[in-house]
Amino acid sequence: MKARLPLRLFASHTAVAVVGAIVAYVTVRLLAPHLFDQRMGMMSGDMHGTGPATGAQVHAAFQTALDTALLVGVLASVATAGVLAAFATRRLLRPLDAVRTATRQIATGRYEVDVPLPSEPELAALATDVNSLGHALADTETRRTRLLGDVAHEMRTPLTALDGYVEGLIDGVFTASPDTLASLSEELRRLHRLADDLSGLSRAQEQRLDLALADADLAELARHAAARLSPQFDDAHVTLVFDTDTVVPVHADPDRITQVLTNLLGNALLATPAGGTVTITARRSGNRGEVAVTDTGVGLAEEDIERVFERFYRAPGRPRRSSGSGVGLTIARGIARGHGGDVTASSRGRGQGASFTLVLPLRPHP
Template identity: 70%
Template sequence: MGLPLRLFLSAAAVAVTGAIVAYLTVWLVAPALFEHQVGMMAGGGRSPGAGPTGLRDAFRSALTTALAVGVAASVVAAVVLAWFVTRRLVRPLDAVRAATRQIAAGDYQVSVPVPVEPELAALAADVNTLGAALAATETRRTRLLGDVAHELRTPLTTLDGYVEGLIDGVFAPDPEVLGSLSDELHRLHRLADDLASLSRAEEQGPALQPVDADLAALARRAAARLAPQFDDAQVALVVHADRTVPVRVDPDRIVQVLTNLLGNALLATAAGGSVTITARPTGQGGQVDVVDTGVGLSGPDLDRVFERFYRVPGAPRRSAGSGIGLTIARGIARGHGGDLTASSAGPGHGARFTLTVPARAGHRAESARRPPG
């Protein structure tokens, strides 16, 4: 039963209860009062049958008194019933108010008891969900601060060591030492840039400028950008992107995602292995698969690889990256209305990363009208 109907029925119940109490009071009290009035007339020497005037006065007096008592009784009954109904409805709202004040004060573990009324139960459930979401956000924020501090500690420690060595004369300010200092500074700059990109991707959404593009061409562009690194690492790069895949995306952002996927696949694959990038159309858009023959992923790692600063245990460390590239890449994919997922047959069996993005509006409608098969 909905809350509006319950409120209506509650008000009607108060009114009906007052009317019933008034009726019963008058029905029970009026005859006794009338007999009392008639008895007083007889005791005063007046005959009850002396005339209609005396009986009318006695009846009017008895009825007036009975109505006064009935109205008073009905008011008391209505007030008691209204108080009970009000408390029943207000108690869950008071609990919600108290919970929201606790949440505002930073206590995200508060839980609101769920009442029986559907609307109030939904409100209580929403407040509980809000508290849980804020608690999770606070946990991620705390973990992020710890992760950032950890990521900053390594380059800062290295810089501190070099600077102290230069001051003490342990190191000479030659190009090799200065180059190492420059590498650590670049790492700090890269971390700052990645954190700024992550903030935009998770809080404001990535700044996108979608245009009509060919996803296959973007895949070939990303592959061409990293081809020299694959040659140096002696890892084969196979590209299957000959078929046009019309999509509406931000080309630079998609190339950024694909470059990150190819770079991670290269890091995970030993010399002599291979990485394959395949672009193809789907019913609702375009899809790019990046498949490697590298170290693979265990079940728990399939989702965690998209967490900030998460690194797969035992994975090679050939990169000075910040560890949030996949987090940013998934944010970009979802900002387009698509997604980025990972799959793997297990450690030692390689991994597959799949990027999906929406098609152009006209091509999506055409695909929907095309008969199956």
């Protein structure tokens, strides 16, 4: 297990100091006697025939030798410590330089970065975070590009139809009959619905929803949403079952939550063939309230469980009986998260039905 970076820095600084002290000691220990002997020899030569050296002269010789040895020892210690410090600093800065290079690449739009992981756990965690950031930004850029393409695709069909009708009216192919004008109006409503969905999607994802919060019963909101869609279920010959007998108190925007529930029920209806069943279950789970919409329809593959919440994504094999823009689940999740909750999906596989669950925090007791 690698030591933590603060401990390693402390150990490296201590090692530099200890090595410097050892170098100074060894230098003085080896050099001082030699310098003293040399100094004494020089004094003996200078005082030849004048008698032995006095105590003051010996003291001066010792002082000179000691000062010279200390000066050389300190210089050697500083040089050694500098070399060791430069090595430790270079080893520490190398991964930081790699991180800086990666962040500059990310700033210029090159998101596919791959910072090598250093041996220090803290620096490795930093490098991992930078790599994750780059991959997340790359994924966001890919989704943004795909969003533009999807919006253009969704607008192309009604615009092409409108263009055809208008050219037909100009050329006299069509007459301005109620049926022709009704077709024009339908295509215009489709464009208007797409614009509204995109506006709602933007507000939901940027958490700019205008929420009129009030005390409400989540189970009652689910019951009302089911009652409003009951005729559509009857027309499609799909059985709608409401399974709850409890109160689920929440503090939420009733209109927004009804929008979420309506979307979940509408998607379940589209995914369920005639003769199938859609079940709504409302319950409490700890400090949360849940409404699960479970169908016996086409189901979801494991890789589609999260992707169905992406903008304009439609799972393979899903029926296209709706003229919706494909952002309903994205908006629903955004609304739920704006309330502090979420919308999740689960399925045992294709052909085995799916379940979408709205989760909201329960209203605290007074």
